[in-house]
Amino acid sequence: MIELTLEENLIASKIKKIKYESGSHSPSLFTISEQIPELTIKVDACFLSNPYATELFIKYLKEDLIETNKLRDVLEFYPSQNNIIAGFVSDVINVDKKNIFVGNGAVEIIQAVMQRFVKRKAVINIPTFSSYYEFANDDTEVVYYQLEKENNYEICVEKYLSFIKDHNPDSIIIINPNNPNGGYIPYKDLFHIVNELKEINNIIIDESFIHFAYENMDYSLISATDLFKNFKNVIVIKSMSKDFGIAGVRSGYAVMDEAKVLELLKNGYLWNSSGLSEYFFNLYRRRDFHEKYELVRKKYIKNTSDFIHKLGNISNIKVYPSKANFALIELIDGSTSADFVSKMLIKYGIYTRTGSDKIGLTGEFIRIAARTEEENQIILDALNDLF
Amino acid sequence: MIELTLEENLIASKIKKIKYESGSHSPSLFTISEQIPELTIKVDACFLSNPYATELFIKYLKEDLIETNKLRDVLEFYPSQNNIIAGFVSDVINVDKKNIFVGNGAVEIIQAVMQRFVKRKAVINIPTFSSYYEFANDDTEVVYYQLEKENNYEICVEKYLSFIKDHNPDSIIIINPNNPNGGYIPYKDLFHIVNELKEINNIIIDESFIHFAYENMDYSLISATDLFKNFKNVIVIKSMSKDFGIAGVRSGYAVMDEAKVLELLKNGYLWNSSGLSEYFFNLYRRRDFHEKYELVRKKYIKNTSDFIHKLGNISNIKVYPSKANFALIELIDGSTSADFVSKMLIKYGIYTRTGSDKIGLTGEFIRIAARTEEENQIILDALNDLF
Numbered sequence: 001m002i003e004l005t006l007e008e009n010l011i012a013s014k015i016k017k018i019k020y021e022s023g024s025h026s027p028s029l030f031t032i033s034e035q036i037p038e039l040t041i042k043v044d045a046c047f048l049s050n051p052y053a054t055e056l057f058i059k060y061l062k063e064d065l066i067e068t069n070k071l072r073d074v075l076e077f078y079p080s081q082n083n084i085i086a087g088f089v090s091d092v093i094n095v096d097k098k099n100i101f102v103g104n105g106a107v108e109i110i111q112a113v114m115q116r117f118v119k120r121k122a123v124i125n126i127p128t129f130s131s132y133y134e135f136a137n138d139d140t141e142v143v144y145y146q147l148e149k150e151n152n153y154e155i156c157v158e159k160y161l162s163f164i165k166d167h168n169p170d171s172i173i174i175i176n177p178n179n180p181n182g183g184y185i186p187y188k189d190l191f192h193i194v195n196e197l198k199e200i201n202n203i204i205i206d207e208s209f210i211h212f213a214y215e216n217m218d219y220s221l222i223s224a225t226d227l228f229k230n231f232k233n234v235i236v237i238k239s240m241s242k243d244f245g246i247a248g249v250r251s252g253y254a255v256m257d258e259a260k261v262l263e264l265l266k267n268g269y270l271w272n273s274s275g276l277s278e279y280f281f282n283l284y285r286r287r288d289f290h291e292k293y294e295l296v297r298k299k300y301i302k303n304t305s306d307f308i309h310k311l312g313n314i315s316n317i318k319v320y321p322s323k324a325n326f327a328l329i330e331l332i333d334g335s336t337s338a339d340f341v342s343k344m345l346i347k348y349g350i351y352t353r354t355g356s357d358k359i360g361l362t363g364e365f366i367r368i369a370a371r372t373e374e375e376n377q378i379i380l381d382a383l384n385d386l387f
Numbered sequence: 388m389i390e391l392t393l394e395e396n397l398i399a400s401k402i403k404k405i406k407y408e409s410g411s412h413s414p415s416l417f418t419i420s421e422q423i424p425e426l427t428i429k430v431d432a433c434f435l436s437n438p439y440a441t442e443l444f445i446k447y448l449k450e451d452l453i454e455t456n457k458l459r460d461v462l463e464f465y466p467s468q469n470n471i472i473a474g475f476v477s478d479v480i481n482v483d484k485k486n487i488f489v490g491n492g493a494v495e496i497i498q499a500v501m502q503r504f505v506k507r508k509a510v511i512n513i514p515t516f517s518s519y520y521e522f523a524n525d526d527t528e529v530v531y532y533q534l535e536k537e538n539n540y541e542i543c544v545e546k547y548l549s550f551i552k553d554h555n556p557d558s559i560i561i562i563n564p565n566n567p568n569g570g571y572i573p574y575k576d577l578f579h580i581v582n583e584l585k586e587i588n589n590i591i592i593d594e595s596f597i598h599f600a601y602e603n604m605d606y607s608l609i610s611a612t613d614l615f616k617n618f619k620n621v622i623v624i625k626s627m628s629k630d631f632g633i634a635g636v637r638s639g640y641a642v643m644d645e646a647k648v649l650e651l652l653k654n655g656y657l658w659n660s661s662g663l664s665e666y667f668f669n670l671y672r673r674r675d676f677h678e679k680y681e682l683v684r685k686k687y688i689k690n691t692s693d694f695i696h697k698l699g700n701i702s703n704i705k706v707y708p709s710k711a712n713f714a715l716i717e718l719i720d721g722s723t724s725a726d727f728v729s730k731m732l733i734k735y736g737i738y739t740r741t742g743s744d745k746i747g748l749t750g751e752f753i754r755i756a757a758r759t760e761e762e763n764q765i766i767l768d769a770l771n772d773l774f
Contacts, residue, residue, distance in 0.1 A: 028467050054463045076441045078634040104491050111655035135655050247465040248662025268498035268522050275635025
C-alpha cells in the first residue's frame with residue numbers, strides 16, 4: 001500500500017489545493033510547476049495527446065511559418081470566418097461545409113450544443129467528461145446512465161437502448177471511445193443505436209479520441225461522420241487536441257445539420273478560431289501532411305497498445321480495456337488515488353490524473369496517458385518500483 | 388468622381404461577392420488574396436491595429452519561445468484556466484482577478500455578455516460595431532440611439548441621458564472611442580453618464596480602441612476600469628487585437644462584477660484562451676515589455692494623428708474627428724463607397740472598408756486605418772492621385 005513520507009505529505013497538500021481550485025479539471029503543468037517549483041516533472045501522463053503528432057505539427061509550422069516569416073501574418077491579422085475554415089475541414093472529411101462548425105477547441109462546441117440544442121432532457125453516460133453535464137442549461141433535466149463496473153464500464157447496447165426508450169430524452173451523449181475508461185463502441189453497434197433512436201432530436205457523439213481506436217490491424221480510421229450522412233439528428237464533435245497533439249492551439253469541429261450550424265453562426269462564434277488554428281486546418285487538408293500524420297498516428301497506437309498491455313502485468317492494479325490513448329487503472333491494494341497521484345508526482349516526476357472527482361466511478365481510480373515509448377517506459381519502471 | 392474601367396468592374400464584382408458572403412464584417416485579406424489572385428495588395432487599411440506593436444510582440448515571441456524551443460509547450464499543452472490568466476491581467480490593471488474574465492478575443496465576451504446578462508432591453512448607439520445587436524437574444528428589445536451626423540456622430544451627453552431615461556433599458560452599450568467614426572467621450576463625461584445611470588443593470592463600455600485615445604499631450608492611458616471601481620454595474624470590454632496588433636492570437640478581457648464572472652465560468656469558457664494568448668497575457672504584465680510597448684503606442688498615436696490631419700487636407704472627402712486609429716471619411720464628390728473601395732484595391736493595392744453596411748451612417752462612407760508611417764504615405768499619395 002502506498003504511503004507518503006512527511007515531506008511528501010506537505011507537497012501533497014499543495015497539490016490538493018491546486019487541484020481543488022481547478023474544479024473538475026486537472027490543473028495544467030504550467031500552473032503546478034509555477035506554484036510548486038520544488039517539483040521536477042519528467043512525464044505528463046495526465047495529458048492525453050499524441051506527442052509524435054505534436055512533433056510533426058511543429059516541423060511543418062517551422063518550415064511553413066517561422067522560416068518563411070509568415071508567422072507574423074498568422075498572429076497579426078484576423079483569421080478567416082467559420083465557413084471558410086469549415087471548407088478546409090470539408091476537404092478532409094468529405095462532408096459539405098454547410099454541415100461543419102469550427103470551434104475554439106471541442107469544448108466550445110460542447111458548450112454551444114448543450115446550451116443551444118439540448119432542451120428538455122439529456123441522457124449522459126457516466127463516468128464521462130464532466131463538461132457535458134456541467135454546461136447543460138439549468139432547465140435541462142440531466143439523467144445519468146451508469147456504465148456498469150462489472151462490465152468494465154463498457155456500454156451494453158440493448159440495456160442502453162431500453163433505458164433511452166424508458167426515459168424519452170430529446171438528447172443523448174455518447175463519447176466514443178469514452179473518457180476516462182477508453183471503452184469503445186464498434187461502428188456496427190453505434191449504427192444500431194442510432195438506427196433505433198430516430199426520434200431523438202440530438203444524438204451527440206464525441207469522437208475526440210477516435211483517431212486512437214481501431215477495428216482492424218491496419219488501424220484504419222473509423223468515424224460516426226458516416227452515420228451523419230444517413231441520420232440528420234447525429235452531431236459529431238471532434239477535438240483535434242488529442243490526435244494532433246495541439247491542445248494549446250484550440251482546434252475542434254463538429255458535423256451537424258445545416259440548420260444547427262446556421263443557428264450557431266447567427267448568434268456568435270465570430271473569429272473564434274485563432275490564426276494558428278486556421279493554419280492547422282489548412283495543413284490538415286494537405287496530402288503530404290496527411291500521409292505523414294497517418295504514420296505517426298499508427299506508430300502511437302502501436303506504442304499505446306503495448307503500453308496498456310504491459311500495465312496489465314503490474315500487480316496491485318486492475319487495468320480496464322481501452323481503445324483510447326490512456327488507461328483507467330484501479331488501485332486494488334487499499335491505496336488511495338490521491339496518495340498515488342502525489343507519490344508518482346513527487347517521487348517519480350510523473351503527473352497522473354485521479355479519478356476521484358469523476359461521478360460514476362466507484363473505487364480508487366487513476367487515468368494514465370500513453371506518451372512516447374521512452375516516457376511509457378519511465379512510467380512502467382516507476383510503477384514496478386512502487387508496487 | 389471615381390469611375391471604374393471595364394476591367395476594374397469585373398474585379399469589383401468579385402470583391403462584392405466576397406464581401407456579401409462575409410456578412411456584416413470584412414472578408415480577411417487571406418480570403419481576398421486567395422479568391423482574387425490577380426490583386427496585389429500593398430496596404431491593408433481595413434485592418435485596425437498598431438503594426439509597431441505587432442513587431443514588438445513578434446520580437447519577444449521569437450526570443451522567448453522560438454529561440455528557446457518553448458514554442459512546443461505553448462502549442463502542445465492545455466492552456467491555463469480563466470482565473471489563472473485573469474491573475475496576469477490583474478497585475479497590470481490593478482483590479483482583483485475575481486472581477487476579470489478572459490476571452491477568446493473581445494467578441495467572445497460581447498457574445499457572452501449580450502446573451503447572458505442583457506435581458507429586457509438594450510440601448511445601442513449607431514453607427515457601431517454590429518456584433519452588439521447581431522448577438523443580442525431574440526427576446527431582448529434593441530433600441531438604437533442615433534448618433535447625429537450634424538454632430539459628427541459624436542455623443543451629446545445630455546440628449547443621450549434623457550433618451551436612456553425615457554426608454555428605461557436594463558443595459559446600455561458605449562464604445563469608446565466609437566467604431567466606425569473614432570468619436571471619443573472624455574473621461575469626465577463618461578463619469579457623468581455612469582453616475583446618472585446607477586439604476587441600469589449593465590453599462591457596457593467597450594474600450595477596444597482606448598489605447599489610441601488621449602486627453603493630454605503625453606498620450607497618457609485613460610480607462611473606464613477606474614469607473615468600475617465605483618460603479619459595479621459597469622462592464623468594461625477590452626480587445627487586445629488592435630492596440631497590441633495581435634488579432635490572430637484572439638485575446639481579450641472584461642472587467643465586471645464578481646457574480647457575473649462566476650456565472651460565465653459556471654457555464655463554460657473552459658480553456659477558451661489559446662497557449663499563445665496565455666503567453667501574451669503573461670508578457671503583458673512584464674515591466675520591460677510594458678515600457679517598450681508604451682513607446683510604440685505613443686509613436687503610433689503620433690503617426691496616426693499626423694495621418695488623420697493630412698487626410699483632412701484632401702479635397703472631395705470629409706474627415707470625421709477621431710481619437711481611434713482610423714478615420715471615417717465621407718465621399719462628397721458623388722462617388723460611391725463601393726467604387727472607392729474597388730478603385731483603391733485594384734489600382735493602388737490598398738484595402739479600405741466601406742461603411743455601406745453600417746446602420747446609422749447616411750451617405751457614402753469609408754473607414755481608413757492608420758498603419759506605419761510609410762504605409763500611411765502610400766495611402767495619402769493614392770488619395771491625392773485619385774482626387
